[in-house]
Amino acid sequence: MAEQDAAAQAEGLLEQIADTALDDDYYVVRAGDYAQSREFNTPLTALVLAVFALLVMMAAVQTRNDRPATERARSTLISDVAARKELQTEREATAERLREEVDELSASANRFDPSYQNLRIEAGDLAAEGPGITVVVSPSLQRNVDGGITDDDLQILVNGLWYAGAEAVAINGERIGSLTGIHFANGAINVNFRDIAPPYTVVAIGQSDTLMQRFEDNPAGRYWASRQKDAAVQFGVTPSSDLDVPAAPKKRMTIRHAKAIKGEE
Known part of the structure; x- marks a missing residue:
């Protein structure tokens, strides 16, 4: 029903534009031959308007049909961006934790541990x-x-x-x-x-x-x-x-x- 209303509105709008495209004085001057020509072209004009209305209706239908797919693609893209941001946050936290562990191990390695050194001497490692x-x-x-x-x-x-x-x-x-x-x-x-x-x-x-x-x-x-x-x-x-x-x-x-x-x- 919505598609028929859209087509009817488009046809009426086109007829109104065609009917008022020229001033009334122009029709007065060309009342003879032009009137006949206009009367002769009325079926053709109606056909063109009908084709145009059909195209408008098809475009409207196609737009309405494509809208769910577009919405799904947009929703999927938003979810993907959110997931990537979350993953990046987790990786940054992991990297920070590993940096802290490396700093702790480096500080421990630089400390002189007498008991550890004694064990190495007893084993012959030093x-x-x-x-x-x-x-x-x-x-x-x-x-x-x-x-x-x-x-x-x-x-x-x-x-x-x-x-x-x-x-x-x-x-x-x-x-x-x-x-x-x-x-x-x-x-x-x-x-x-x-x-x-x-x-x-x-x-x-x-x-x-x-x-x-x-x-x-x-x-x-x-x-x-x-x-x-x-x-x-x-x-x-x-x-x-x-x-x-x-x-x-x-x-x-x-x-x-x-x-x-x-x-x-």
Whole structure:
């Protein structure tokens, strides 16, 4: 019904424009031939007006039909813009939180933590310096006795120094770490998979005035005293107030299989 009303209004408007397009004086002057021409063209004019009205009606119908789709597209666009703004806000908040965490971690990394540093020294991850003793052992110069130095001898020596209170130990410049092995292979003793040769110089950092005494009193000290007496191996100790040992090789500090037990400290 609305479409018919729109078409009728358009046709009436066009007829009114056509009827009043020229002044009345013009029709008076051209009353003869023009009147006939006008009467002759009336059906054609009506047809043109009908076609135009139809076009107007179709445009109106098309506009009304397209309106819901346009409204849906507009609504979808508004929702998309709102969602993107919300996502951007969330990402900005996340970025700010991560920046704060990075700042906290950076500040923590720059702080000196004595307990953490001590753990790294005990594990051999850091070079160390301080007072202590230097023990030099060599095979016996006598050929008729079993006076060689074995990997077992060096293991007993190092374990005895640990037991006596040593805080860091190195043999011929090779730091003894938690994964360091002392064993005989390919005709030589090797430490951290590097061959070493006599004389074997063992540096132990600790309280120098008690370190040697505690070593002599424990089983390792008594073992070496027996080796000196029975096999004439050379064994010398020198206290010092300023010794240093290197860090253990990084390859001997990498944990591949062991995992911490949850809940244990």
